[in-house]
Amino acid sequence: MRTRVLSLVLALGAALGAALTVLGAGPAQAAGYRYWSFWQSGGGKWTYATEGPATARPSDGSVNGFRFSVSEDSGDSAQPRTAPDFEAICGRTPPKDDTKRIALVIDSGTQADAPEGETPPASRSACAQVGKDATSAEALASVAKPLRYNSEALLCAISGYPESGCGEQVATKPKPKAKPSESAASASAASKSGSDHKGGPSVGLIAGLAAVAVLGTAAVWQSRRRRG
Template identity: 55%
Template sequence: MHLVRLGVVLAVSASAGAVPAAAAVAAPQQDGGSYRYWSFWERGGSGSWKYATQGPSVLRPEDGSVLGFRFALSENSQDAAKPRGSADFAAACADTRERKGRKRVALRLDFGTAADAPDGERPPKSRTACASVDADANAAEALAGVAKPLRYNSDALLCAVEGYPARGCGEQVRGEGGSREDSRPGGDGDVGSGADGDGTVGLGPVAGIAAGAAAIAVLAAAAVRQSRRRG
């Protein structure tokens, strides 16, 4: 499993007692199957999607920002499918007036394809919404403002948006390859790299701060044991 730089921030926040509703950790990297989960994206100034480098409860978008959530079946964060379709702030928020002390954030909600869906379920139609939230609100609060009901598991992993999917949460699915039919080079639905320009792996499933801190604690303990053996 790849750990991202945000992990240190998560550990510090946890020790300070700040436990957000949903943060983010790296996507699973094990071989032998794909994972079905919601991923989190930011729309850059160039109009392209980039894997978010902060979790939804950490990221505080500015007024006029465009965020994306995509449900898909992916092997890891480096082959995760981007949100598809239109995600223009002016169009999404044209009917949402500006208000003092609040900000507007456009969100693209892509529920994936039939190939991504759990057995017996059909993905809802993807859409773009405009959230009007407090000026200091984070991305998780913006999502909650337009896409209820949300479902989280006991580790605060985001499992469902608008109740989809009805069951399951970031589970491994062996023998399935994910949203390959969406991989059009240069298109909004192409499979995106989870690596930033500096080679840092992007964030995967939208997970809780406790999970990130726990993973770092395990690694730290292993490092201590290894140093003792060497001593």
């Protein structure tokens, strides 16, 4: 009998340790990619391009944008921070026969997205006047050399930035922590309800219940031992 009760105590203790380990573990960091995203204008807004700059053939009066950032996917990708305004960029460039004018916005991003040891160049705009059949990549090359591509034709660098790397995977930055007052309020609410912010039992509540169960079982075992 004593052996059976002792086994139960040990099992409950192990369950408590496992619960604290699982609940105390932090969320895994999401993976993102550091790269130049390609954007096109539409209705005065930026739209993520559905094809690469090497195949896109914009018409005269188009605006193309390039933004360097760390993004998890196209829906999470940062847009160029300059509005797609053709007149503001190309308004002073007169049209010529057999050419087209493409307004380009080149946004090198922020220091937080830069590779270690590098500083992003200042963002800039330029008006590319190229042949009527030119691609977006050719328009970009006319105003922002040198460009660098990898073996899969992925655009890796504009005007030499960044110096190395191409679409490498990096850990995305964690979301900002709640303010101290917000954290205190959340902790107070969780304490009163006996649950965490996701609606499940809190670590403290589970630990308390498991500890009570372990101590209660131990007390029963001790009482029976004395009687015996």
